[in-house]
Amino acid sequence: MSAISREEVAHLASLARIDLSAVELDRLAGQLDVILGAVATVREVAGDDVPATSHPMPLTNVARPDEPRPGLAPAEALAAAPEAQEQRFRVPRILEED
Amino acid sequence: MSTSAGDALVGLTAVQMAEAMAAGEITSVELTRAHLDRIAAVDGGRDADGVATGPGVHAFLHVRAEEALVDAAAVDAARAAGESLHPLAGVPIAVKDVMTTRGVTTTCGSRILRGWVPPYDATVVRNIKAARMVVLGKTNMDEFAMGSSTEHSAYGPTGNPWDLDRIPGGSGGGSSAALAAFQTPLATGTDTGGSIRQPAAVTGTVGVKPTYGAVSRYGIVAMASSLDQAGPCARTVLDTAMLHAVMATHDPMDSTSLPGPRPDVVAAARAGDVSGMRIGVVRELHGTGESGSGYQTGVLQRFDEAVEVLVDAGAKVVEVSCPSFTAALAAYYLIMPSEVSSNLARFDAMRYGLRVYPAGIDDPTTEQVMAATRAVGFGDEAKRRIILGAYALSSGYYDAYYGSAQKVRTLIQRDFAAAFEEADVLISPTSPTTAFRLGEKLDDPLSMYLQDVATIPANLAGIPGMSVPAGLADEDALPVGLQILAPANADDRLYRVGAVVEAALQRRWGGPLLDRIPALVEVNR
């Protein structure tokens, strides 16, 4: 049984905002299936009593004082923008609401 | 015409270059020009899109020739004026293209960032500039540091100077190749699963992944935030230590930057003493273990020889077992892509980088432009990992995949903690094989991933690791690396052991391993 279906890959690609051609979808689905098959072993290794580790070092409570620092000038901020207008980033029309 | 670098300025170590400049024997301009000439001679060309063309090492994505000479002249002037300078001032360095450089293009080997000029410097780059080292340019890498061969660079692969038809390792193959080709004495790297150590191993150079948090990640374009760590690359252990000391500083711009002082790695590299040290051979990272089937014979031979050398030098060798390491690769290939899928989301054609309008759609929406741009802008490996990560984090699968992988991470940390009770450092081959041929594993991602089997546990646990040359495999005369691992914040132990291995093996070989590298054919850029 395959770990991931072509449809799932298509759904994930749309979640991740990547257009995939039919050929790419086929190839990726096959490769991901093999990879997922190989990594599925993680499920069998650790028992319920093992805590999860999200950060490799045990640092806590890192914060900075609430003091302003110089940022970028608007021209610097916008320098790499594919399109800008009225000192703002111009983006194509937005279909979905957030 | 072929060229050997040994007798030229570029054949010196960074420390020798620094000493020669301090003694007034050479200038930074001379040194910089020699390296730029060397780059021009062996690196090969790139087309208008920045893609590698024709023969050559192709280690550099961008060379800042004129600016480097200006910087070098300024250092020379400062020295002449009697200014107090950092020991490495005026020494050339190459910067991996994953680090932001203000005013200098930074592409991360990706088409999606083609031509991006960051408005700020990474902290590592600031440190390098503060030491007044001369940045020669930016080195090639697998796209967003994802790969073990540089074949996933959108700008074409880098060749291994030992054999240009072979991979220089990855992701930092540009930096390791540039060192092996004597295009630079020093280079920076980043190591998420082995991207500093594996390239060092397969090119016969030295590379160190410091303790997670020792070097600031600010300005290093993130691949997997909880695993990424920048570090030094060089041709000798001492040169590596010198650069390590420049890079490893606390940074308030990085929440995960470790506070407190860093161990004195330069002193450790100069001391190079292992007498009385307990050195652990990790059973699971050695050919004799259950998972050792993939290890090349020549790799294991060179490893055994290194063990011998250490015993001769007075170290006590013990075998340790880290049973959870067998699950490390699986855990890594869930945690890493999960973080990748989120970190690479920002490349969306809205604020910087490539923007592609989808073909055949009038008046496309933002959503369509994002998806079209990411389809064209990312290579196959990036897409694979993004989708794999999105899957592992999905609500229905989170606990089974991401959650389980985070638990394995805990087990690996425990295994290391137990092993470091029995040994002061651990050793293993850095990579199971020597450099494979370009294209050999491109269509088999899983077999490419296996290259990282020995390097990944250190990233999962956050501990430091080094790869130091162990010689050439008998069967293919290609470099083999010895990996040394130390507990967190004991980076100095890597250098103490690495220096001993380096010195002892060079006595056996009668000189540095790179003296035996075949001469490169000169090409015109």
Place this chain on the structure above:
Amino acid sequence: MTVTTGDDVLGYDEALAAFDPVLGLEVHVELNTRTKMFCGCSTAFGAEPNSQVCPVCLGLPGSLPVLNATALESAVRIGLALNCAVADRCRFARKNYFYPDMPKNFQTSQYDEPIAHDGHLDVELDDGGSFRIGIERAHMEEDTGKSRHVGGATGRIHGADYSLVDYNRAGIPLIEIVTKPIEGTGDAAPQIARAYVAALRDLLRALGVSDVRMEQGSLRCDANVSLRPRVPGVPTAAAGALLAEAQRAVPFGTRSETKNVNSLRSVERAVRYEITRQAAVLARGGRVVQETRHWHEDTGVTTSGRSKEQAEDYRYFPEPDLVPIVPEPAWVEQLRATLPEPPSQRRGRLQRAWGFTDLEMRDVVNARAVELIEATVAAGASPAAARKWWTQELARRANADGVELADLPVTPAQIAELQRLVDSGAINDKLARQALDGVLAGEGGPAEVVAGRGLKVVSDDSALGAAVDRAISANPDVARKIRAGKIAAAGALVGVVMGDMRGQADAAKVRELILARLAPADGSDG
């Protein structure tokens, strides 16, 4: 979405007779820190576009967040003031979704590990009663940038040609405060929703952690409303904790989430509207759709937004770029000591100090004038005078203008000054109201307006005397009555004189002059 006409609705009483509303309120508060949540960019409101940005809040490759210590402190203080438990250990998470106003395409937000959880806030109702709202959590997150939609007919997102994005607001620190399901409100649901947001606003203002200006968006409310069938016999009036077990046992209905409710009045109206809309759907056998709805201030209705039937998969995971927060107990206790007096305790203390009756105090509270009166008294006015100004004259004007009392362009110090002018006899009440007109019109402080408009009481006896004489001779009948001893009739002549003097006379003085001229002893009728 271009249609903002409403759906069918049921009458409110009819809706409440059939259904029991359950509310959930999510309030986003912008903190008033100097810098953003994760970078040192300024948070000042109204700067030119993209002028308060840096690599971090622009999400540039390689940039990393570092938590603002003051934002964390404010979050803990808010949690404590809401009677919450402060987490022993908590982390940030990444909420992954693509949107152009979000530079990293994930929001750095707390998720399943909020800094504060499980608290409550008691809110006072118009009838003097109190209602306890359970607080589920208060967590830290960052704001997004702002898009302006250009082209198309409406200027709204739909039909626009393109959008222009300004990231100055991206990364502004937010605290999201989420209530537990609010049950037992009965027909007081809209009022309780409003009272809760008002109480929260007052609390946050007293904590000094936010500007809480709803019109600027520094306090925003999302209102979740659901209905479930009313169990016969359970009263429709607010029952609070006394809500009958039988009613409590009925599962919640499907909820709608109304966004963009950005004034107290709107909170009340939106909840009321949703109750009547959902009741109409359910009454005709329909199904309430789980969805986001948008509130339209102008038409007073909500309209359907994005359907949430298919839950969005945000792929949350712990933020690796920020380290866990482990609040030191001693530090938490230090912060607890900085909390302002709880509102009910404070009101009791002020009522005793001011000598107000219960009724007077309730009027003051309902008019949201406690702080204003306190400040006016502190500026030198008597409590009675301060109360009169704020709950009568100023409340009337605020109501007429549709603004909050506190948002009137007059300060407590100016009201105190106005009262001083009255007390000194320099102006009378009528002139004081004219002076107030000037202050509200931006003509300056009370003394300036009095001088500028020439609002002086005429105390010149000869001018006043002439006016009194004119009034007496013009009203012989009234004058006769007064002479005959009907002193009360003098009021009519005072009015005439005051009119003659355009109000600029001291009424007491006028009365005195009239009575002196028309003393009964005179005997003459002129």
